[in-house]
Amino acid sequence: MANSDVAALRTAGSDGDQILQVEHATHRFGDVVALDDVSITARRGEFLTLLGESGSGKTTLLRIVAGLERPTRIARIAIDGEDVSAIPASRRNCTTVFQHYALFPHMSVGQNVEYGLRVRGIDRDQRRKRAEDALTLVRLLDKYGRRVHQLSGGERQRVALARALITEPAILLLDEPLGALDEKLRVDMQVELLDLHEKLGLTFIYVTHSQEEALTMSDRIILMRRGRIVQEGPPTDLFDRPASRFVADFMGVENLLEGTIESVQNGTASVRIGGHVISGAWSGAGPAEKGAAACVAVRAERVRLAPHGVAIDEPGVNTLPCTSGATIYKGKYLDQTLDTDIGPVKARIWDRGVDVNDLEALWWRESECAITSNENGAGAGSGDDA
Amino acid sequence: MTMTVPASETITYAQVRPPFWRRFMDGLPRGTGLFFGYGVLFILYLPIVWLMILSISGEPLTGIPGDWTLTWYEDVIYADIAQRDGEAYGSNFRVGDPLLLSIGLAFATSAACVIGALIVGPVLPRVKRRGPLLIGFLMPLMVPGIVAGVGLFMWYRLVINVKMGVWSLALAHFVWAFPFALLAMLVVASRFDTRLMEAAEDLGASRWQRFWQIEVPILKPGIFAAGFFGFLLSFNELPFSIFMRAGQDTLPLYLWIQSGAHNTTVPLIYAMSTLVTIVSIGLTFLAIKLAFGGGKDGKQ
Numbered sequence: 001m002a003n004s005d006v007a008a009l010r011t012a013g014s015d016g017d018q019i020l021q022v023e024h025a026t027h028r029f030g031d032v033v034a035l036d037d038v039s040i041t042a043r044r045g046e047f048l049t050l051l052g053e054s055g056s057g058k059t060t061l062l063r064i065v066a067g068l069e070r071p072t073r074i075a076r077i078a079i080d081g082e083d084v085s086a087i088p089a090s091r092r093n094c095t096t097v098f099q100h101y102a103l104f105p106h107m108s109v110g111q112n113v114e115y116g117l118r119v120r121g122i123d124r125d126q127r128r129k130r131a132e133d134a135l136t137l138v139r140l141l142d143k144y145g146r147r148v149h150q151l152s153g154g155e156r157q158r159v160a161l162a163r164a165l166i167t168e169p170a171i172l173l174l175d176e177p178l179g180a181l182d183e184k185l186r187v188d189m190q191v192e193l194l195d196l197h198e199k200l201g202l203t204f205i206y207v208t209h210s211q212e213e214a215l216t217m218s219d220r221i222i223l224m225r226r227g228r229i230v231q232e233g234p235p236t237d238l239f240d241r242p243a244s245r246f247v248a249d250f251m252g253v254e255n256l257l258e259g260t261i262e263s264v265q266n267g268t269a270s271v272r273i274g275g276h277v278i279s280g281a282w283s284g285a286g287p288a289e290k291g292a293a294a295c296v297a298v299r300a301e302r303v304r305l306a307p308h309g310v311a312i313d314e315p316g317v318n319t320l321p322c323t324s325g326a327t328i329y330k331g332k333y334l335d336q337t338l339d340t341d342i343g344p345v346k347a348r349i350w351d352r353g354v355d356v357n358d359l360e361a362l363w364w365r366e367s368e369c370a371i372t373s374n375e376n377g378a379g380a381g382s383g384d385d386a
Numbered sequence: 387m388t389m390t391v392p393a394s395e396t397i398t399y400a401q402v403r404p405p406f407w408r409r410f411m412d413g414l415p416r417g418t419g420l421f422f423g424y425g426v427l428f429i430l431y432l433p434i435v436w437l438m439i440l441s442i443s444g445e446p447l448t449g450i451p452g453d454w455t456l457t458w459y460e461d462v463i464y465a466d467i468a469q470r471d472g473e474a475y476g477s478n479f480r481v482g483d484p485l486l487l488s489i490g491l492a493f494a495t496s497a498a499c500v501i502g503a504l505i506v507g508p509v510l511p512r513v514k515r516r517g518p519l520l521i522g523f524l525m526p527l528m529v530p531g532i533v534a535g536v537g538l539f540m541w542y543r544l545v546i547n548v549k550m551g552v553w554s555l556a557l558a559h560f561v562w563a564f565p566f567a568l569l570a571m572l573v574v575a576s577r578f579d580t581r582l583m584e585a586a587e588d589l590g591a592s593r594w595q596r597f598w599q600i601e602v603p604i605l606k607p608g609i610f611a612a613g614f615f616g617f618l619l620s621f622n623e624l625p626f627s628i629f630m631r632a633g634q635d636t637l638p639l640y641l642w643i644q645s646g647a648h649n650t651t652v653p654l655i656y657a658m659s660t661l662v663t664i665v666s667i668g669l670t671f672l673a674i675k676l677a678f679g680g681g682k683d684g685k686q
């Protein structure tokens with residue numbers, strides 16, 4: 001994927017090119033700790049995603065960056081090297097695309113887009129020209145004179161985008177911008193946003209609670225939970241090397257098998273679950289410790305089936321005897337539950353030729369599963385945060 | 387979950403005898419409500435229409451319309467002008483000064499209401515414990531005008547002992563009209579999405595720009611309504627004016643005094659009232675059109 005090449009390039013960039021630095025931000029709403037000592041940085045031109053379930057503090061963090069919320073405590077916040085902790089939102093070099101769009105209802109599309117220039121005292125002709133450019137960028141040039149309420153949800157979203165882009169901010173903050181759109185439109189807009197990011201070279205800080213969206217769009221993902229960072233890294237890190245059971249679960253790993261670490265060597269851990277021993281690469285935040293509780297995370301699409309009498313002649317695989325359970329038809333594939341003596345395991349079957357009633361075992365490669373800490377609470381450390 | 391109802395005990399709505407009022411209402415023929423509504427309108431407007439008709443009749447005091455003339459209107463206008471020039475005139479009905487005073491007071495009250503409502507209106511819906519505050523602001527609505535008028539009078543004359551004048555009239559009118567104006571503003575302001583102000587701030591708007599370019603245009607219907615209420619309520623106000631006048635006559639006060647004094651001025655009162663009614667209705671339509679018509683707002 002071209003996206004991850006770009007990611008690799010960017011993460012390799014020098015540390016001096018950080019456009020955003022937030023150090024030790026804490027924010028409370030009364031008794032609620034919305035943000036608990038969070039530090040993040042973003043590199044120039046990066047597509048950084050804040051991922052997390054509802055209430056995890058994503059919006060709060062974004063609002064602190066925008067200057068719309070004053071953090072209870074913060075060590076430092078700098079945009080483009082300049083400390084902005086005393087600078088109000090109106091004079092920070094970043095703009096926001098709000099989840100609820102917040103378009104001005106008493107203005108036309110054009111006036112909405114131009115607003116950032118209008119408050120800066122730029123003359124009408126120039127304003128119009130730049131608004132048309134911005135609207136061209138989001139493919140809405142013909143809607144310049146429209147009223148906001150005459151637009152569809154997707155069009156409103158694009159107007160909000162054009163409005164935020166027109167002042168050419170250093171950082172664009174996007175708070176679940178696609179949350180209100182239907183599935184089809186959301187996928188189209190994801191592609192458009194990526195194109196735009198490519199074209200403009202701006203830094204995007206993107207909030208979402210959808211792991212799929214985060215995976216397809218980001219250079220780097222910061223996964224949050226209850227006001228803390230649980231793990232951060234490029235999408236492949238979170239997808240293949242979850243730092244805890246919580247991360248694996250959030251990233252959509254279907255099979256999470258709980259056991260005890262029996263041995264560890266060269267980054268590979270072996271876990272005892274009932275009468276079986278399962279091995280795989282250790283991906284927990286800290287070092288693996290013998291005797292500690294651990295979790296085997298394996299995706300349904302990695303689970304393969306061995307029919308009766310067919311030997312698995314591959315080295316480095318985990319095997320479990322099984323019988324067939326419930327089947328759910330999903331159109332392109334089948335979601336098959338398989339019963340083993342350590343509980344049900346889900347497999348995804350693409351091949352309709354497989355007879356699920358004539359199975360001997362299921363198996364997966366050791367390289368295709370992760371062994372991680374069994375931590376499911378908010379107590380997980382902040383991943384590979386330096 | 388296995389509770390069964392024996393068939394004989396099954397209750398249907400048809401079997402329940404509806405309460406008296408329900409049966410009464412159901413028994414009424416269709417359109418009774420509408421008919422009743424028209425009746426109220428009729429009772430309200432008939433006297434006004436009758437008054438208008440009499441104002442262009444030759445012998446209004448007889449109560450019989452006819453013999454159409456505009457002479458009473460001429461009198462309303464010329465009586466004042468003539469007496470101003472020192473001439474004697476058929477009647478001593480002089481409406482000029484009270485009219486000017488009333489218009490001046492109405493404009494002042496209107497302006498004060500707009501400013502007050504614009505200051506209080508947008509913040510009130512955002513205040514945490516706004517219940518008592520809201521009641522406090524709207525309480526004057528529930529105090530009868532006469533009571534409040536007496537109260538104000540006693541306070542200023544007897545307790546503080548200051549001289550009444552135009553200022554006390556203006557103050558009383560503001561006290562009377564402001565709750566209505568505020569209420570009108572609150573209807574609009576409570577629906578105002580404050581997130582728009584954050585969006586504007588995020589785009590670089592200063593506090594002043596946010597106020598003028600976002601808040602004021604969106605609250606425009608409330609502003610017009612507040613100003614309009616301020617104007618009309620002041621222009622028509624009588625109970626407060628009685629106590630706070632201190633030698634000044636507002637138009638309603640003057641008409642009220644005149645209608646009790648001379649039979650000869652009654653036709654002039656009809657004419658004057660008709661004029662005031664027509665101008666009031668005209669203003670109302672204008673205000674509604676300005677506030678809610680337009681549609682193509684968002685001027686820069």
Ligand SMILES: Nc1ncnc2c1ncn2[C@@H]1O[C@H](COP(=O)(O)OP(=O)(O)OP(=O)(O)O)[C@@H](O)[C@H]1O
Nearest residue numbers: 029032034052053054055056057058059060061209
């Ligand atoms: N204005 C507020 N007053 C009180 N508590 C708040 C306020 N805003 C947010 N919170 C609380 O702070 C926590 C973090 O909220 P935040 O809006 O940052 O979450 P989020 O990650 O953006 O969630 P979502 O995905 O639902 O938008 C939540 O527990 C929320 O209830």
Ligand SMILES: [Mg+2]
Nearest residue numbers: 058059060175
């Ligand atoms: Mg949010």
